[in-house]
Amino acid sequence: MIDFTLLQWLLLFCCAMLIGMSKVGVPGVSMAVVPVLALIFGGKASTGILLPILMMADWFGVGYYHRHAQWKYLWRLLPWAFGGVGVALWVGEVVNDEWFKNIIAILVFICIALMLWKDRRKGNRFFPDTWWFAAAMGILGGFATMIGNVAGPIFAIYLLAMRLPKNSFIGTGAWFFLIINISKFPLHIFVWKTIDWQTLKLDLILLPGIALGAVLGVWLVKKIPDKTYRTFVIVVTALSAFLLLI
Template identity: 25%
Template sequence: MLSAFVVNNVWFYVLSVPALLLTSFSKGGFGLGLGVVTVPLMALYLPVPEVVTILLPVLCVTDLIALWQYRGKWSWPLLRLAIPAAFVGIGLGTLALHHLDEAWLRLAVGVISVDFVRRRWRRPHRAAPETAPRDEPVPRVRPASCLFWGATSGFTSFMANAGEPALTMYLLPFRLSNSSFAGTTAAFFAAVNLTKLMSFSMLGLFTHTTLLTSLLLTPIALLGTFAGFRFNRRLNAALFHQFSCAILLVIGARLIYTSLKVIV
């Protein structure tokens, strides 16, 4: 049974603990999705739907902490259309959960992520972030782009906890400061994951065992989140942007590799 396997299998936690530390550290420190590699690692021992179900309550806890830490630092002009669009994506994910091949979805997200980093690094003078946060609203938010990336992030987050690359591709061109980038991402995924929590509950995906496993992993996530907060304060803004692109490249490559292994 899943319960005996998860509670007693040491290798499950050997993979889960470092993966979850990456997830929570990136959430607390960068507002960026190192955590997208958590699902493939944990899925070596459990099916992906069960991994996503286990991670969701843990992510909701860290989302609330990150939301408090970065309160007032998010950019509402960038969120006011993206969050409703994400709800649409979550609705589509609820309908498509048992019909869409996850491997092709991961492959598409991975290819887009790698191509985005390639294009940004070819034009570094246009990608350099600001050294200080801007107080004025972010100008020239294109509704079509906002709606597309918001819905894509919500959909891929629902299907495979892979919503971060899409949101990152939407946010990075605005050259936000460290705290604004992290705050905007924290606010977005707090809304997304709490909505997913309701959807997963309606679908009956939570069990006593998945909730117990989530509880066991939560202290690890809290540790990583607070470590991320400390690191964020010491990070140079330009370095932050380059590091963000590097993380996105790793995420994209990982998604492509794991997807092709399944497809081929």
């Protein structure tokens, strides 16, 4: 597990940095991590590598924005999200790794499309504040986060639909993903068996990369135009996801 080439180590630390950046307001950047890790470890195994990294990074967001969370939206969404996690858990047991990688790639493409569509519809908030919309977003988000840790754009669309202000948006999202990721942790250990002491050791080695990414993320948000950066992230992510399909 720890015996990687120099290039693989560089890619792993870059992935850790991108996760750290995503937790301090760099939108969509963590999407590129999912297909890269799937190429290195395989589809299903990569989810167990990524989950503890996400959990460590989640604490950055919760620690700073926890007071701004809107819990009524979390209680509305979480039961459905747990249902989506359950469906994904079953799917992960019945498909082989090749199909697992294909599902991850398809979900990444769907999430990219949702990101682009969300950008085009900015200001046009016409989503209904109803139980069935929360159910649909919860199940889809739960499935996406269990299969490939790619539920960010789905959850973002739900919170935007609820017209939450910036701090509440970040705080509610931080708590949602921390709760969901903690609930997924034992499933990866005992059901999928994608997390063990070796994978956790690797995740801890990457912790400095997460912290460095958080620092760089704050700097990049100030320096790089948002439109240019988002375009770069989307293109790189789409190319990485395409590699999973070939």
